[in-house]
């Protein structure tokens with residue numbers, strides 16, 4: 168069962184079980200609410216929950232860690248930690264044990280007494296689809312004396328010509344991805360995990376992101392990014408026959424501790440919004456190869472229609488230009504290379520250059536970065552029309568093990584091997 172299915176079941180059970188029939192009758196179910204949902208929510212004065220957003224719980228245990236195939240959440244925090252000077256394998260194991268116990272409680276909507284007492288930031292809220300995902304960076308294996316267990320997939324990413332990477336905001340020994348459909352719930356988890364790190368690890372960098380709030384659109388839709396494009400249409404789907412093979416390390420895969428795991432590539436990609444917004448709509452659409460209004464390919468149809476890469480217009484030219492982002496990044500153009508993109512937008516105010524410091528916290532998941540991100544980015548780096556409007560400013564690559572079994576902590580099979 169996917170964690171999304173169990174979310175829905177869990178949230179329905181919680182709604183009916185804890186809110187009671189009178190409240191449940193007037194509820195707007197966030198996932199399917201639509202226009203009728205808004206009316207019900209606005210009119211509800213019974214004191215019952217207005218939606219099931221808060222009640223939805225994602226499971227901590229399972230085959231894969233949460234936060235990979237989980238539906239995108241409206242708030243995200245990405246934090247990289249370095250192990251503190253003097254901390255090694257023993258301290259790392261103890262940290263992962265503490266973090267896993269805290270994450271399990273947080274995801275169940277329970278308080279955590281990190282450093283004495285719960286901060287109270289998430290009091291009153293339900294789990295709100297909180298997920299906490301843990302990964303290990305290349306340096307982790309040096310620090311813990313586990314170099315022999317380091318997967319080749321964590322070899323540094325190649326340099327790309329358009330990279331303008333800030334080393335201080337790149338990589339890190341440990342990576343934590345927090346996502347939730349409530350800002351306070353997400354911050355509560357962030358704070359608890361930072362405190363739980365104690366003297367064992369120090370924050371190296373932190374990035375904060377956001378997406379659409381559940382229920383913001385009248386019907387469920389693929390989200391938009393800060394350039395206004397519908398972004399995520401052609402993601403691999405869990406129902407695709409080769410989804411697991413592309414995104415997750417198989418049970419028989421190597422190293423054994425990565426069974427059921429995945430590799431996360433994280434890129435902080437700044438959008439040059441002033442330049443982008445000056446571009447007329449028809450040119451913006453040619454940059455991507457899709458319409459801005461509904462995400463349909465320029466070759467016709469609706470958002471989910473397959474792109475016709477050979478279609479020509481009245482002038483004889485290709486309707487999806489040769490340098491269109493969607494053409495260049497398509498699996499067919501990259502020997503089948505595919506990744507699951509699950510980003511957050513970010514906005515960190517106005518940069519020192521006077522333009523918005525805003526863009527995409529691009530996170531993609533794959534069983535092997537050399538068969539996912541790397542070949543696609545190599546190709547985009549050479550000829551993507553979008554390159555003129557974006558700048559890669561930070562980068563990270565992390566091994567994200569499978570979910571722990573009941574009673575285990577994340578990474579136990581590595582740290583106690």
Ligand SMILES: C=CC1=C(C)c2cc3[nH]c(cc4nc(cc5[nH]c(cc1n2)c(C)c5CCC(=O)O)C(CCC(=O)O)=C4C)c(C)c3C=C
Pocket residue numbers: 392394396397398399400401402434436437438455457492493494496497498506526527529540543544547557
């Ligand atoms: C190396 C991988 C990719 C990077 C980096 C990347 C950055 C990036 N993309 C957009 C906006 C869109 N991307 C779209 C499709 C798309 N992008 C990638 C890969 C990277 N994007 C892939 C593999 C695909 C799917 C291609 C396909 O199979 O057809 C789209 C179109 C809609 C969609 O399918 O999601 C948009 C829009 C931005 C703004 C960006 C950097 C800021």
Ligand SMILES: [Fe+2]
Pocket residue numbers: 492496
């Ligand atoms: Fe893209």
